[in-house]
Amino acid sequence: MSDGVVITGLGAVTPFGVGASALWDGLLEGRSALTRIARFDPSGFDCRLAGEAEGFSARDFVPKAYRKAVKVMARDIELAVGAAHDAVRDAGLSTRGQPLADGADPTYPPRRVGCHIGAGLIAADLDELTAALASGVDERGEFSLARWGDAEGGAGAMGNLTPLWLLKYLPNMLACHVTIIHDAQGPSNTITCAEASGLLSVGESMRVIERGEADACFTGGAENKVTPMGLVRMGLAGRLAATGDEADGSRVVRPYDPASAGGLLGEAGGIVVAERESTARARGARVYARLVGAGSGHAPRSDDPAVRARGLANAIRAALRNAGLEPADVGAILPHASGVPSLDAEEAEALRAVFGGSLASIPLVTLTPAIGDAMAGFGGVATAVAALCLHHRTLPARLHAGAPAEGLDAGPAPARDAAVSNALVCAGALGGQAAAIVLSSA
Amino acid sequence: MIARPVQTDAARRVVITGTGAVTPLGGDVDSTWAGLLAGRTGFAPITRFDARTFSTCFAAEADIPDLAGVFADPSPHAGAGRNTRFALAAAAQAWRQAGLGDARASADPPSTLDRSRVGIYLGSGEGILDFDTYVRTNLDGWDADARAVDTVRWARAARERMDAVREIEQESNMTLAHVAQAFGAEGPASNCLTACTASTQAIGEAAGLLSRGDADVMIAGGAHTMIHPLGVTGFIRLTALSSRRDAIESASRPFSLDRDGFVMGEGAGMLVLETLAHARARGAEPIAEIVGFGSSADAFRVTDIQPEGLGAQHAMRDALGQAGLDPRAVGDDGRPAVHYISAHGTGTRENDAIETRAVRAVFGDRADAIPMSSVKSMLGHLIAAAGAVEAIVCAKVIQTGVAPPTQNLRTPDPACDLDYVPNEPRDLNPAGGVRVALSNSFGFGGQNNTLILARFEG
Numbered sequence: 001m002s003d004g005v006v007i008t009g010l011g012a013v014t015p016f017g018v019g020a021s022a023l024w025d026g027l028l029e030g031r032s033a034l035t036r037i038a039r040f041d042p043s044g045f046d047c048r049l050a051g052e053a054e055g056f057s058a059r060d061f062v063p064k065a066y067r068k069a070v071k072v073m074a075r076d077i078e079l080a081v082g083a084a085h086d087a088v089r090d091a092g093l094s095t096r097g098q099p100l101a102d103g104a105d106p107t108y109p110p111r112r113v114g115c116h117i118g119a120g121l122i123a124a125d126l127d128e129l130t131a132a133l134a135s136g137v138d139e140r141g142e143f144s145l146a147r148w149g150d151a152e153g154g155a156g157a158m159g160n161l162t163p164l165w166l167l168k169y170l171p172n173m174l175a176c177h178v179t180i181i182h183d184a185q186g187p188s189n190t191i192t193c194a195e196a197s198g199l200l201s202v203g204e205s206m207r208v209i210e211r212g213e214a215d216a217c218f219t220g221g222a223e224n225k226v227t228p229m230g231l232v233r234m235g236l237a238g239r240l241a242a243t244g245d246e247a248d249g250s251r252v253v254r255p256y257d258p259a260s261a262g263g264l265l266g267e268a269g270g271i272v273v274a275e276r277e278s279t280a281r282a283r284g285a286r287v288y289a290r291l292v293g294a295g296s297g298h299a300p301r302s303d304d305p306a307v308r309a310r311g312l313a314n315a316i317r318a319a320l321r322n323a324g325l326e327p328a329d330v331g332a333i334l335p336h337a338s339g340v341p342s343l344d345a346e347e348a349e350a351l352r353a354v355f356g357g358s359l360a361s362i363p364l365v366t367l368t369p370a371i372g373d374a375m376a377g378f379g380g381v382a383t384a385v386a387a388l389c390l391h392h393r394t395l396p397a398r399l400h401a402g403a404p405a406e407g408l409d410a411g412p413a414p415a416r417d418a419a420v421s422n423a424l425v426c427a428g429a430l431g432g433q434a435a436a437i438v439l440s441s442a
Numbered sequence: 443m444i445a446r447p448v449q450t451d452a453a454r455r456v457v458i459t460g461t462g463a464v465t466p467l468g469g470d471v472d473s474t475w476a477g478l479l480a481g482r483t484g485f486a487p488i489t490r491f492d493a494r495t496f497s498t499c500f501a502a503e504a505d506i507p508d509l510a511g512v513f514a515d516p517s518p519h520a521g522a523g524r525n526t527r528f529a530l531a532a533a534a535q536a537w538r539q540a541g542l543g544d545a546r547a548s549a550d551p552p553s554t555l556d557r558s559r560v561g562i563y564l565g566s567g568e569g570i571l572d573f574d575t576y577v578r579t580n581l582d583g584w585d586a587d588a589r590a591v592d593t594v595r596w597a598r599a600a601r602e603r604m605d606a607v608r609e610i611e612q613e614s615n616m617t618l619a620h621v622a623q624a625f626g627a628e629g630p631a632s633n634c635l636t637a638c639t640a641s642t643q644a645i646g647e648a649a650g651l652l653s654r655g656d657a658d659v660m661i662a663g664g665a666h667t668m669i670h671p672l673g674v675t676g677f678i679r680l681t682a683l684s685s686r687r688d689a690i691e692s693a694s695r696p697f698s699l700d701r702d703g704f705v706m707g708e709g710a711g712m713l714v715l716e717t718l719a720h721a722r723a724r725g726a727e728p729i730a731e732i733v734g735f736g737s738s739a740d741a742f743r744v745t746d747i748q749p750e751g752l753g754a755q756h757a758m759r760d761a762l763g764q765a766g767l768d769p770r771a772v773g774d775d776g777r778p779a780v781h782y783i784s785a786h787g788t789g790t791r792e793n794d795a796i797e798t799r800a801v802r803a804v805f806g807d808r809a810d811a812i813p814m815s816s817v818k819s820m821l822g823h824l825i826a827a828a829g830a831v832e833a834i835v836c837a838k839v840i841q842t843g844v845a846p847p848t849q850n851l852r853t854p855d856p857a858c859d860l861d862y863v864p865n866e867p868r869d870l871n872p873a874g875g876v877r878v879a880l881s882n883s884f885g886f887g888g889q890n891n892t893l894i895l896a897r898f899e900g
Binding site for chain 1: 568637677738887
């Protein structure tokens, strides 16, 4: 019998604040953190609501000696660093940057700790970059590459960008800062497949532990698309609701409701600790859930949602096969549930293809009306929530201001007891990638 | 080091059955290889934008493939960016060489393939920023007095200017989306972006998926270009680039005492990987076998490599362990376990000295007997795509027994004291050819990946 993989630590920074526990509490209480964007004036955009982790700064969660490095962290990186801190604390691990006691040895040798953190396309800080660009404007009022240049004939305007500017925005910097803070020297990867990134990362951690290359992995993802650029890009991609004067985001995002106005963004980092079962048990770790299956697929481009659904259906089937489970064994599903009608229809089509008529009796745990679409942050956050559902034998409250399509258990519901043995977490991404994982109760 | 049994089960062994490349030296593998053996360098003044006043005003640009010559119907890829065009052309070559079909006739995969068992794992970079539009939009929103962007004005400008396709194509999973679509891959799909090591990692993880039984066939590789104003700016500010404006053609000088940074390249490398069992069943000819993969993080600093190259050592040792190779051993033929190393060899002061130190630490005295060259001396640095092209180079070295040179290596550096195959290719056949080749890729932020390829011997 091969050694399994278990989830032992949950970390999150979400619009509910810092901590997987803050997220869980918010979900149990049926609150929504989707409100008018506060970090910049959103009144010029069609979509003015989102979820923000107000007051969060990675400064409060890094070793003192590392505080300077926060200056070279884009918000996405900060979210990952904060979530990783939360996960380490929750797992009861000791690491270089977060020892259980002063001078305490790390729980695992650094070489045995891996890190797989999904990331998105990180938008440059507009004020910082534009200040530099403005210094490259010529006498005609036009930006001039010649002035931008730093050599003979140029005005050296590019020199107004901080030397480490590029490093703020490389997607692998989420994992890099986390590995440096916690001295994780094992396999490390950065998967960039939009909403599927987090779950693909969890699957990769599982394989790396199975292959014997690590005993523990930071795994999940983080992204902040609550930026002017994020609103524009996701708006152009048809993902966002025009919110008008609406102030309550939970009234906007209505998963699987053909009348839903669209999705809303929420920044989030979700990172869990995945651990080899034998070493986790040996150290007496609390096991939230077992990670028993992972799969992925790719959706063909098509006008027919049934064809597009093949990608997600392939991912779910592969994850179930990997877990040695049948669809009938699944007691709860945490889907992406974007609130964008065309995407939700495709997702529902994939679920119907796998679960058939029994789908109606499987509760869907939808997070988007509460925290929005976390993009690359979704997978880690949803994995943490799924683990908590199994651990507490409880499903969180479900917000829904409309009516989901028939045959789906996705309407409004209070938090409730549920003896779920196996939970499926799945997501399809802008671009067609799809991923699924299966967690089983410990 | 991981001690694991070497794979002997055909269902778990992974072979390369197709390769494709678009590089600054040519639009396919053969022309690239010919260029490398001829010692050609692809460096010239940047033509993509006006870089005349940039301290690095040159790069290694690749010709952008015309997709009308690649696909019977290129229309699904009409909005594809430069990196995606590189990827599609390279993938079509690999697909054809693997005997899976000719996209010029029909891009449909053969009906004998189960699409849910055809996967894709790329290490492709983000698309190119729509620079002029972006700069204008930002400047329109700029409030000089407040020294901040007025987001209301900015939003209005963005609405007027920005184009949906150009914006969405920048997401770094879009190259993958196009390639998967083109070749009917509906199985496992991932894109990783670990800077300069991404496509090496993609190949390693793709092999892992095959070996695990998650797919029969994987398209693996990467595509990237950062030859655009902010890409070049970013690397200039990091002082990572050569600024040898007076000797552009020989600007990339890996392992040479006078090296002053890397030269940016662009392009794609794509491989078709499959389980040996699957390749055999359909009568496909393996080009080489992937026998080892190692991945590690320096966990040191964002800006610097760990001085002893510990992370690089770990990646190499893990890959060797997986391949069942002892780096200190001497074979029956008197040769080391590895017969060729494709160095990361960027041409930065730090990388080349530390990589040398790491190789020496892993192989000990045997390191002196292993030819190790950097094709970045000719191709430039293809960033995320570099590792895939270098893996293909390793496959060619195994097939031909010839090692490409490290070009522009005229001034030895005491800190770089290995055999870098300086300036001339070397025929290794008299010594017994190349049975095992190792390819290193290291990335900003301390990501390290090593692949080991071996001659396929049944």
